[in-house]
Amino acid sequence: MELTDKIVCGDVFEVMAQIPENTIHLAVTSPPYNLNISYDTYKDDLAYEEYLTWTKKVWMETKRVLVKGGRFALNIAPTSIKNFRPIHHDFANQLRQIGMTFRTEIIWYKQTMRRRTAWGSWKSPANPHILPSWEYVLVFSKDSWTLDSDSKDIDITADEFMRFSDGFWYIPPESQRRGHPTPFPEELIYRLIKFYTYKGNTVLDMFGGTGTVAVVAQKTGRHFVHIDISPKYCEIAEQRLETVRMLQEFPLSAGRTGKKAKVSELFSPGARKGTYHQEKRKSIPEVQLLEPKKPYEPTEAKDA
Numbered sequence: 001m002e003l004t005d006k007i008v009c010g011d012v013f014e015v016m017a018q019i020p021e022n023t024i025h026l027a028v029t030s031p032p033y034n035l036n037i038s039y040d041t042y043k044d045d046l047a048y049e050e051y052l053t054w055t056k057k058v059w060m061e062t063k064r065v066l067v068k069g070g071r072f073a074l075n076i077a078p079t080s081i082k083n084f085r086p087i088h089h090d091f092a093n094q095l096r097q098i099g100m101t102f103r104t105e106i107i108w109y110k111q112t113m114r115r116r117t118a119w120g121s122w123k124s125p126a127n128p129h130i131l132p133s134w135e136y137v138l139v140f141s142k143d144s145w146t147l148d149s150d151s152k153d154i155d156i157t158a159d160e161f162m163r164f165s166d167g168f169w170y171i172p173p174e175s176q177r178r179g180h181p182t183p184f185p186e187e188l189i190y191r192l193i194k195f196y197t198y199k200g201n202t203v204l205d206m207f208g209g210t211g212t213v214a215v216v217a218q219k220t221g222r223h224f225v226h227i228d229i230s231p232k233y234c235e236i237a238e239q240r241l242e243t244v245r246m247l248q249e250f251p252l253s254a255g256r257t258g259k260k261a262k263v264s265e266l267f268s269p270g271a272r273k274g275t276y277h278q279e280k281r282k283s284i285p286e287v288q289l290l291e292p293k294k295p296y297e298p299t300e301a302k303d304a
Contacts, residue, residue, distance in 0.1 A: 004202060007214065007226045007241065009234040012206050015227045016061040024065045024225070025147065025201035028192055028213050030075035030184065031055060033087070048085060056094045058206065063098055065204065069147035071196045072100065075108070075184070077135045088136050095140050103145070106137040108188060109170045137192070153198035155221070164195045184212040193220055211237025218244050 008015050046054065062072055072095070076088045096102060111133050120129030141147075156164075171187045189212055193203060199221045205213035208226035210233050217224035218241060228234050 003225045004223050005218075005225075007208070007211065007228075007234050007237045009228060009231050011229055012058060012227055013061065016058075016065065016206060019065045019204070019225060021064055022067045023202060024062075024204045025067055025070050026193065026197045027062050027066065027070070027072045027204040027206065028075075028189060029073075029205050029207045031058065031207055033077065052090055052094070055091065056098070059091075059095055059100070060098055062204075062206070063100060063142055066142040067147070068142060069144040070142045071103070071147065072140045072142070073106075073192045073196065074138045074140070075135060075188075076138065078132045088138065092138055095138075100140040100142060101145070103139040103141050104167060106139065106167045106169055108135045108137055109168060110134060110173050111170070137188075139196075147196070147198075149198040149201070153200055155199050156194045160191075160194055164191045183210055186212055186216055189213050189216040190220065193217060193222060197222060208237060209233050211240050215240050215244055218248075 003015070003019060059072075066072065074091060074095075076091055078086065078088060092102065119131070121127040169188070169191065171185050173185060193216055197203065200223070202223040202225065203213060203217045204225045204227075206227045208214060208228040209230075211226055214224040214226040214237060226234075226237055228237070
């Protein structure tokens, strides 16, 4: 079964078993977090050890299908749950155990804490809670640090390279859910694909959801393999891809010239939202320091 450039609906292990070894250049995914999130068909509340056994099998299949030097970008939150377990640490350990090489971690700053209310002991050091406004993207390589290809297939600009190599990425969460509880924003996938692959490479998302990885791969001239167990999500992904392919063949800006659309024309206004660390620092509110006086007197704010 040819899986390239197709939306494949099915069990992750059954479908990945059909992918030949050494054919994927970049895998990008965010697995179910095992937090009882309301996915369409997946039961997201396994016992923790059972969950880790399941994910390790997925990582082993991922390694098998990656080419030498292929990359795996794994998005995971610093999840706070009852009897807190740092899932991102466990995933990193699993990947190192199966022989993957750790490259880096990217901080995806989402600035979502303003909508959170689980403060713990409010205004007290008794038991305060940190509210994560970020997620991690853990990046690993298979067998080699270097991914070989023809230099003519490099399409990242100097400006993009400089910006994306700063590992603090401010990208708002995706506002268009399309029926999925945790969709990727296109900007996040755009940066990973442009930074870690060449034109014509193949990108895999084994928990593809509503198809953001496939859509951005199509827009940027990469091949893709999309896997998801939900027929509903796969149908939405198919619809999104069909729209992109229509625009590529019949771009509105081309008029009667017959020219194909530029990559920049395939992203709708706002689809590539996000700023960069250097720019974001300008808008961070100034910190105010409290200068204590005597214990019985109120404190006053002093500008930093």
